[in-house]
Each structure stands twice: as C-alpha cells, then as structure tokens.
Amino acid sequence: MLDQYERWVHFYTLTLQSIPLHAPPFTLIECIELLRKKTNDGKCFNLIERQTACVRITDLKINDDATLATFLFQYSDSKVSDPAFSDLQSGETREEPKLDGEGIAVSAHAVLRLNPLPGRQVEFLFLLEDAPGVGKTKILPFLNKEIKALLARDFVDPDDNKRKACHPHFDLGHHISQTLREDLEKGELRFIEFVKDFNVAELDEDPYLKRLSNTVKVKVAPKTYGDEAISAINKVKNFFNKNGFDHMKVIYKRPEGKQRSVDLSTFREDVGMLFLERWKPSRLRRNCRNVLTKLMMRLF
Incomplete structure (x- = not known):
C-alpha cells in the first residue's frame, strides 16, 4: 500500500496514426506544438458530460532539445459534492459550497518522450501519474478531439485521385514488463x-x-x-x-x-x-513533473 508521498505511475505506449490509415502521416512534434500553443492561450479544454465537467491541459512544456513534453492535466466536475472541513479539536464540520460554474478539480502530471521507441516509428513512451478521475479514459478522447480539430486537412487519395479529409489519432496501451x-x-x-x-x-x-x-x-x-x-x-x-x-x-x-x-x-x-503492462510507485516528496522526467530519462 502506498503512503501519502507516493503515487502510481502508468507506463503507456502512445501510438500516432492517420485516419484514414492510408492518409499521409502526421508528426508527433507538430501535434504537441499546436497543443502547447492552445494551452498557452488558455483554450485547450473540452466540456463533457452534458457541460457538467471539463478536461483541460493547464500546462504543457517542451524541453530545449525537443525530446520531452511535460503535461499537467486537470479534470473538474460540478456534480461532485461540496468539500467539507473538520475542526481538529472539536470535530465540527464546515462545508464550502461551490460557486456557479465551478467543479471539484483533480490534476495529473504526464511526460511524453518525443522520440519514437527503438524500432517503432509511430510509438512513443508516455508516463502518467495515477490520479482518481483523470486517467486514460478521460485524457485520450480529449487529446484526440483536440488534435483532430487542430490538424484536420485534406489529401488526394492515390487510389481514386479524389480529395478526402484526414486527421491524426492517438492510442494508448500499457507498456513494459x-x-x-x-x-x-x-x-x-x-x-x-x-x-x-x-x-x-x-x-x-x-x-x-x-x-x-x-x-x-x-x-x-x-x-x-x-x-x-x-x-x-x-x-x-x-x-x-x-x-x-x-x-x-x-x-x-x-x-x-x-x-x-x-x-x-x-x-x-x-x-x-x-512489453506487457507495468505500473511503478514513485516517491513524490519533490515536484512530480521532475520525478516523472527523471524516471523517463533513466529508461533511455
């Protein structure tokens, strides 16, 4: 059982492909660069569950040599009960009501290696902090909707010489054991x-x-x-x-x-x-982004 200073880290393989499959390939760096620009503009979010919850990237950085991208994902839900605080001495409880338009928020850090895995042109290592409510099932549809909106374009299909639409698509599968x-x-x-x-x-x-x-x-x-x-x-x-x-x-x-x-x-x-699924517990007494980055670097 993990203590309060530890978190599980998911090891994922991120696969980048084109939809349809025979469309020209997209590059990972162009996807991440556009996501970073939209994040910096404060617009990289998606309202879900009938406008009652939101997934967003609150921070996205690329290192100087463009080999790693670090993310801070956030999920907020207006349907979650208001938080309560208890006095340590008396045990009296105080509830803090949410304001209109607010939701209870949780965050998770992630690190993506921008160079492909050895021998795999379209597969990349992706480490994600395990945080309740902000895992793969929330993040993956959100990322795919964003990169489709940012990078959808037309191409000429060589099979019939017709102009058709295409867009990039991410997939996440567990990695390493x-x-x-x-x-x-x-x-x-x-x-x-x-x-x-x-x-x-x-x-x-x-x-x-x-x-x-x-x-x-x-x-x-x-x-x-x-x-x-x-x-x-x-x-x-x-x-x-x-x-x-x-x-x-x-x-x-x-x-x-x-x-x-x-x-x-x-x-x-x-x-x-x-490589089959691997989870790893990591100590988070220091900055979580730095811990995930160092963990990524030790793998290569």
Missing part, C-alpha cells in the same frame, strides 16, 4: 480480437455516441504456445491491418489459470516484442 513472447512460453493462446473504428456522418457529432466500431474474433487451435502462438498472431495481424483494422486484443490463459488480455496496435511489426 516482460515480452508477450516470454509470457506465451507457458501461456496458452485462446483467441484474438480485431477492431476497426469508423464514423457515420449523421452520428459523428452525437453527444451520446463515443465510438462506432466493427469487431472480429479469431479463434485459435487449442494448446498453442510460445513461438507458434506469436507466429499465428503476426500472420493474422498483418492480414487485418491491411484491411483497415488498427487495434487488436490478444487473449491467453496463464499457467496459474488466470486469463489475460493485451491491447495493442496492428501497426506493431512483431507482437512478440510487445
């Missing part, structure tokens, strides 16, 4: 799911619909382990990637009987080299 190949030495591959996200023009702005997707489940022969399992995954991954499926989930049974699922991008060249 041991490789999937090592885990499958004794773990039995059960099945693989592939997901293709898509938009329906009439529903694109519907506030109640977050994502439309098509999912295909591929069953695997019993007792498929190790290199044989990795080879099977890579073969079907390549097929579905060419057919527009950009996400996949590998489900396998570990020796102790527990089933595990691993989410990853179909853009990965060799799934066997995927």
Whole structure:
C-alpha cells in the first residue's frame, strides 16, 4: 500500500496514426506544438458530460532539445459534492459550497518522450501519474478531439485521385514488463480480437455516441504456445491491418489459470516484442513533473 508521498505511475505506449490509415502521416512534434500553443492561450479544454465537467491541459512544456513534453492535466466536475472541513479539536464540520460554474478539480502530471521507441516509428513512451478521475479514459478522447480539430486537412487519395479529409489519432496501451513472447512460453493462446473504428456522418457529432466500431474474433487451435502462438498472431495481424483494422486484443490463459488480455496496435511489426503492462510507485516528496522526467530519462 502506498503512503501519502507516493503515487502510481502508468507506463503507456502512445501510438500516432492517420485516419484514414492510408492518409499521409502526421508528426508527433507538430501535434504537441499546436497543443502547447492552445494551452498557452488558455483554450485547450473540452466540456463533457452534458457541460457538467471539463478536461483541460493547464500546462504543457517542451524541453530545449525537443525530446520531452511535460503535461499537467486537470479534470473538474460540478456534480461532485461540496468539500467539507473538520475542526481538529472539536470535530465540527464546515462545508464550502461551490460557486456557479465551478467543479471539484483533480490534476495529473504526464511526460511524453518525443522520440519514437527503438524500432517503432509511430510509438512513443508516455508516463502518467495515477490520479482518481483523470486517467486514460478521460485524457485520450480529449487529446484526440483536440488534435483532430487542430490538424484536420485534406489529401488526394492515390487510389481514386479524389480529395478526402484526414486527421491524426492517438492510442494508448500499457507498456513494459516482460515480452508477450516470454509470457506465451507457458501461456496458452485462446483467441484474438480485431477492431476497426469508423464514423457515420449523421452520428459523428452525437453527444451520446463515443465510438462506432466493427469487431472480429479469431479463434485459435487449442494448446498453442510460445513461438507458434506469436507466429499465428503476426500472420493474422498483418492480414487485418491491411484491411483497415488498427487495434487488436490478444487473449491467453496463464499457467496459474488466470486469463489475460493485451491491447495493442496492428501497426506493431512483431507482437512478440510487445512489453506487457507495468505500473511503478514513485516517491513524490519533490515536484512530480521532475520525478516523472527523471524516471523517463533513466529508461533511455
């Protein structure tokens, strides 16, 4: 159990891709530079949950050699109960009501490495402080909405020579423990799911619909382990990637009987080299941004 001076740090792999997949690539630095400008202008926020909550970047910095970007994310919710304070001696409680338009706020620091991971052109290491209410499920949709608005543009599709719209898209998957190949030495591959996200023009702005997707489940022969399992995954991954499926989930049974699922991008060249989920507790007696930055630097 962590003490009051510790926080869990999530290790994520951030994947940058173009939507549609065959559109010209975007660069991570152009995405982050525009996010930084909008943050500095005080406009990098998004009202959600029927205008009752807000996700924003309150601070975004890029270091001098443009290798790291540091973020301070904030989530505020007007539906959370007013805070209460208790007198240490008497135990009397005083409630401090929120003003109109205010919400209870929580913040989380993050550090993004702007150079890709070794051998992976579109994947980047992203460290995020674990803070209740301001995790991946809030941050990822927010970032994708922002970069789509900032960088959406047209391109000429070489397949039909027509002008079409495209935009960048982020994905976050957990990173680093041991490789999937090592885990499958004794773990039995059960099945693989592939997901293709898509938009329906009439529903694109519907506030109640977050994502439309098509999912295909591929069953695997019993007792498929190790290199044989990795080879099977890579073969079907390549097929579905060419057919527009950009996400996949590998489900396998570990020796102790527990089933595990691993989410990853179909853009990965060799799934066997995927590093599995890692969390790390870090001491935060000093500035949290500095702690995450030093942790990132020790990994390279």
